Amino acid sequence: MLRRSGPIGTLIALLVCLLWSPASASAADGSCRVLAPGASAAAERAVEAACAQVAAGVWYTWGGGHGAQPGPTYGQVDPTDPASEHDPERLGFDCSGLVRHAYARATGSDILDGDASAQYYTHHAAERFTAAQGTAPLLPGDLLVWGTSRDLHHIAVYLGAGRMAEARQSGTKLMVSDVRLDGDYHGAVRIDPGPVTGHVFRTWGTGVWTKAEPSTASARVYAFPGPTTIRVQCQKHAEEVTADGYTNDAWSYLPDYRAWVTNIYVQGAAWLENVPACTF
Template sequence: MLRRTGLIGTLIGTLIGLLAVLLWTPAAHAAAPAASGCGVLAPGGSAAAERAIAAACAQVDAGTWYTWGGGHGARPGATYGQVDPTDPASEHDPERLGFDCSGLVRYAYAQAAGSDILDGDASRQFYTHRAADRFTAAQGSAPLLPGDLLAYGTSADLHHIALYLGAGKMAEARQSGTRLMVSDVRLGGDYFGAVRVNTGAVTGHVFRTWGTGVWTKTAPSVGAGRVYAFPGPTTIRVQCQKHAEVVTADGYTNDAWSYLPDYRAWMTNIYIQGPAWLDGVPDCS
């Protein structure tokens, strides 16, 4: 027969064991999808990517509105929107606290990284110098992991971006008149590709551009096809540089061009801060 003290100890031990079982649930240790279906739906994403998904899904589950221009305040977070002159459904956006597509992505990764690493519109987010990997539309969804960003549009005009959850699903701020949602990944139409975000230290040769409306090109030539125009000074990575077509612009003449891997494009060194031939950057040849 157990003595009184022994019986009390046994009861306490049993209660502690039951409490441990109750606490050890998937909900306590892994962000299971909520009723909305928003959550990490496949393995393989980084811890930071999973934090970004958790932040975005919290907004989805809260029923936050899409609002045009929302999420682009001085700091990441929901803001009141603006009227999109091309969309009659946006007439109430100035009354709605919420996010547009890039505003949601900005907020999610700011929460994940602890700093505002993806400020800007969809194009600037897709072409981020913080890319860990990139995928073309032709590669489909096979190489994607939770937390990757899916972009829609053309190289010169990416108009939409969303957060991949896995299992063919994505979280997005889609359009005026709707709330943030979970959608099937749309791989047809104007799907452009995806980027995996590096929330850690940036590697490579990092520089800063100057000027506004400066186009990157498909080849090191003024007459080559346009890829993307920097709206203002932008942080970029340079892979290599080479002597090519001579360019005269804004009082400078230079024949040096740099290859920017995040844009898969070229840019005259005239608009890259630094010497005419960039220090420490290898020759492309």
């Protein structure tokens, strides 16, 4: 190896020190913290809360973090994963449990209770990003998801600089990873912890599918596992539906799902009060 000494070597060393920024150092050494500017104060607090759990060496545990209140819990055995046999002995988080905890600590409110799908489709969304957009528009605290619109199976907290904090899988501890844009990366959502704007309603029933178009024959987008708070943008008369003893031709457009649901399963009048008609 060529060894430099004297004034030239000293000058090179000084230049290296000046050009080596804290952000690049933290990205390289695997530390967990906010790695880019521009995020809201709440989003930065969520990153800090997630990173505190990473720094503490907390375990991934299947089902962890989904107790009555946000925070680590003992997990369960995932019947599809032999590596989860010790999860009931480990106090920790699964992926959505970590996200729930991070934003509860950041906001003082349990705004992201639920699994990865429920968190991505939250009515607390400020903005959404597609897989094709990559990480370029993302800010620290944004939530990245993997899977399909019908089944989002993983979620992580973006740190910036192409890095994320995640509870990845049984047998590992919470970690910092490079963002994985290959495979089934679905996109990301930015959280707005403030008051929800728009027309907010509650669904009823279980396994109620949202649709790509206001038609029962249209492609399924996502099924509500149970009563869910939704934000309705507008409604329109379309295909008549009969279900659970009701008949209605009104459908509501849900911007957080980019999908439709029959008004039969929205609590309220058959034609929702104060909600405008769709112009599309």
